[in-house]
Amino acid sequence: MAAVSFQSVTKTYSTPQGPFRALDAVSLGIEEGEFFGLLGPNGAGKTTLISILAGLARATSGRVLVQGADVQSDYANARRKLGVVPQELVFDPFFSVREALRFQSGYFGVEHNDAWIDELLHSLGLADKAQANMRQLSGGMKRRVLVAQALVHKPPIIVLDEPTAGVDVELRQTLWQFIAKLNKQGHTVLLTTHYLEEAEALCSRIAMLQRGHVVALDRTSNLLKSASGNVLVFKTDAPLPAALAPLARVTGRVVQMVAQDVQEVEHFLAQLRQAGVEVQDIEIRRADLEDVFLKVMAGNAPADWEAKVPSFPRPAEAAA
Known part of the structure; x- marks a missing residue:
């Protein structure tokens, strides 16, 4: 049984210009213990696919299974198996770092979790910030807390959506050492990133999305061999x-x-x-993975694709 299975997943949005299909019958499976990369340009559908996996969006058609649990019909079981690090910095400004991690543990019914919280704080370089208020942290430190929150209930599947965007080299190294350690212990990792050198170094298999379609799916070594x-x-x-x-x-x-x-x-x-x-x-x-990526994208993307991708307001913008 696959750790994650996307089965003909389609997502269509209604826009003033008419229906926009962000995902078009996407099918792929991620095996248990795999470090899997999901790559694509802006607007390709990566975050939409992850949002459907995490239960933040509902597929128009198709199914997503997490270790056999359907993310719609068996959502509670599916979400317990996932630890998702989002792109956006989302935090409660009234909690300290340790309090935020304790509350996150409680959301999943995990009690007496301080030993694991201490390990997370140490492994992610947050030990000296444990009592600091979230408002006092830098952007890089807040992103470390997001990673810790995603891992606090020890999920078997870790989803990283652009986890190192805009962060310093030290955090990247600390994060990847820790995630690689968890992967070796059997955790499945799904990564989206625009830093292709990270994907090349970490991912055993890679899928490339363009215009809501999977345009490449293979082992990283095979993709690199194609870049003669x-x-x-x-x-x-x-x-x-x-x-x-x-x-x-x-x-x-x-x-x-x-x-x-x-x-x-x-x-x-x-x-x-x-x-x-x-x-x-x-x-x-x-030639490296960036060369492969550019070649694949050039062969599958029309020049005006980005102009066709609609701009959806963020929740705060919509409320305003």
């Missing part, structure tokens, strides 16, 4: 020749160009020399 070739990387302040510009991925001064072999690398460099483009810090690296 090398990547030429260099820095320059000059514009690229017209013939090379469409082939390049430019981030500030850094230019990356996929090359199938050494002869193509030499060809690119010769064209740069002929155009008088001065380059610095030249290196050649193997």
Whole structure:
């Protein structure tokens, strides 16, 4: 039995422009003890899928099972098996860190949980903040508390929705060491992230979503094997020749160009020399998960896709 099973999950929203299908018959399974990555650009449907899994949204059609428990018909049992770390920083400003974790334990009927709470505080670097009021914490510390709240009832399945967005390097390292430890102990982990180097390092299997569809699903090692070739990387302040510009991925001064072999690398460099483009810090690296991701997305996404994704107000905005 799969830890999580998405079975032909479809979600359609009503918008002023007409129905918008955020998910279209998504089917995939996550095995027990697996570290699974769910990747996709903004608006691809990742958070919608997780919201349906967590019971925060209801699928228009299809089923989601958590260790055999249906998230709609057997929601209490399904939710006890999940620990979800959301994207947004949500906290009660009147509680200390320890009080927040005790209350979270109570929501799941867990009593006398202080030993595990102490371990969470220590493992996530929160031990010295245990008595601090949640309002006094920095954004990074609040995110650590969100992780602790998701884990306080010892769920067998951990769902991390962009857990390291906007946080410092120390938190990333602390978090991944702890989550990797839990995964080795048998916990199933579902991760969404825009940091593809994290997904490449941590996830044994990856699904890629685009326009509400699964466009790639395979072991991470197999996806990387599909990215044959090398990547030429260099820095320059000059514009690229017209013939090379469409082939390049430019981030500030850094230019990356996929090359199938050494002869193509030499060809690119010769064209740069002929155009008088001065380059610095030249290196050649193997293609990575980011290269695979961009290739898959380019083959499946229309140029105007983001413009078609409706903007839904947050609860606070809707209330205003």
